[in-house]
Amino acid sequence: MATAQSVTELAFHELLDTRAVRAVFQPLVDLDSGDVVAYEALARGPAGSPLEPPAALFEAAYGSVRVAELDWACRAAAFAAAAGAGLDPSLRLFVNCEPVSLGVPCPDDLWPVVDAAERRLRVVSWRSPSGPWPATRPGCWPRSRGPGRSAGGLPWTTSAPRRAAWPCCPSSTPT
Numbered sequence: 001m002a003t004a005q006s007v008t009e010l011a012f013h014e015l016l017d018t019r020a021v022r023a024v025f026q027p028l029v030d031l032d033s034g035d036v037v038a039y040e041a042l043a044r045g046p047a048g049s050p051l052e053p054p055a056a057l058f059e060a061a062y063g064s065v066r067v068a069e070l071d072w073a074c075r076a077a078a079f080a081a082a083a084g085a086g087l088d089p090s091l092r093l094f095v096n097c098e099p100v101s102l103g104v105p106c107p108d109d110l111w112p113v114v115d116a117a118e119r120r121l122r123v124v125s126w127r128s129p130s131g132p133w134p135a136t137r138p139g140c141w142p143r144s145r146g147p148g149r150s151a152g153g154l155p156w157t158t159s160a161p162r163r164a165a166w167p168c169c170p171s172s173t174p175t
Helices: 004-017 054-064 067-084 111-120
Strands: 022-029 036-044 092-097 122-127
Touching (some): 004 054, 022 067
Antiparallel strands (some): 022 036
């Protein structure tokens, strides 16, 4: 008989194999003007599933040694959703990345989405809370393939908007 853990592991592998990760977006708002100045992309598994929370996704990924692949799938899902919703290219799109994936090339099947987004959008990649801070200020991020408006149709998260200031990284504060 299958255990809950083995069912979750199988569901995770199917989710990742089919690239069924989705993205939701949190606006970053200038508190003085109320303007949305950027969005943060947040990864989610299938709605209503045990793998919906990002912690569950990454726990399964670390358990199956597929962290970098999941990380790239999350980034590609964010880029595809932002582009599909017509995100204004003048706004920054912040995406988290796992430190262990920084030296891992993008999977071939995800590369077209990642490449197109990096050419069209103002992407700022930053480390996930679990690892060390890499050099991720705009202009310092290497191309992904190498080593290493309004919301429109963007799906929203239920989190409160964040202030558009990052004291730890002043050069990335939107102008």
